[in-house]
Amino acid sequence: MSPVRPTRSAAASAQHGRVIPDATVARLPLYHRALSSWVDAGISTASSEELAAACGVSSAKLRKDLSHLGSYGTRGVGYDVRFLAYQIARELGLTQPWGVVIVGAGNLGQALVAYRGFASRGFEVVGLLDAHPDVIGQVLGSPEAPIAVGPMSALEPLVASGRAHIGVVATPAEAAQDVCDRLVSAGIRSILNFAPAVLTVPEAVEVRKVDLAVELQILAFHEQRRAEMQDPSMDPESLGEAIYA
Structure with a gap:
């Protein structure tokens, strides 16, 4: 991260x-x-x-x-x-509870809302929102903490109520900036971004990015370096050809 x-x-x-x-x-x-x-x-x-x-x-x-x-x-x-x-x-800041609103109820959003580690660390998922009519109303999450997918129109009232403090972007890249802008406009000042996109935010807003593909690419770099050290005669291009063969 x-x-x-x-x-x-x-x-x-x-x-x-x-x-x-x-x-x-x-x-x-x-x-x-x-x-x-x-x-x-x-x-x-x-x-x-x-x-x-x-x-x-x-x-x-x-x-x-x-x-x-x-x-x-x-x-x-x-x-x-x-x-x-x-x-x-x-x-x-973990001696007080923090409300989290997740935007994006796709595979990633569903996995996040079902993750039990949030509650044990003082984070409560208070909202799971999506713009797609087909998923709105579906009940997701764990059996202990089910949550219904709400429409994007629920974002502003949720933040205004004081229940949501941190926003999570779990949307495709093309929707991430619009979602981020809406979170910021609603009053969210801390955002965790899972979308493969760089978000532009005002100076007062904190963004943390989680990009699993980038982390895998970094690991691939180290794997290639280890392979080259074990066999100095190995051509990096030939290694790449073997991977993509």
């Missing part, structure tokens, strides 16, 4: 007397996920080395990241797992 534009987390944190780099903000969810799993497992303390290993970062980077939040570790003891998890959750 990568930001479409630089985030303003540093500026926002500066309002609270400290600056947290964007790279640190991007790693905080990893720390929180590991800590939360340890809380569930009954683990009370952990060293920086243990937490760093669980998150795939160096202990030095972990300690530097956490230093931006405050001093929560004890020399020779480590971190209080539950307390640190709470502090990171508070910094990420």
Whole structure:
């Protein structure tokens, strides 16, 4: 997952007397996920080395990241797992619920609304909207949290009610910008974009982009490099021909 534009987390944190780099903000969810799993497992303390290993970062980077939040570790003891998890959750804004409205009830939208991980992390899908008459009214989602697909006309009232805080674009690329514009016009200031398109938004709006095809292409790049290292005589073009044969 990568930001479409630089985030303003540093500026926002500066309002609270400290600056947290964007790279640190991007790693905080990893720390929180590991800590939360340890809380569930009954683990009370952990060293920086243990937490760093669980998150795939160096202990030095972990300690530097956490230093931006405050001093929560004890020399020779480590971190209080539950307390640190709470502090990171508070910094990420996870100590309050956030309403999510998903636009696009196709295969991706249906998969997202059925994902049970949202609720466990404090996110509630409060709306699933689509412009296609054939899907409006269909009940989707999990058995525990079914949701009926609503028309696009329901977007503005939903946002105005204060229930929706984050918008998710799960439409084809050609519809993404129009949907984004409508979300912004309705008052949404945080958008997660799954469409293969670059969205243009005002300065005050944050956009995060998830492009699975791009991630696969990056993995393909590394696979090709590994193949070339194992067989230096291999021609990249011949590898491509083998793939597309």
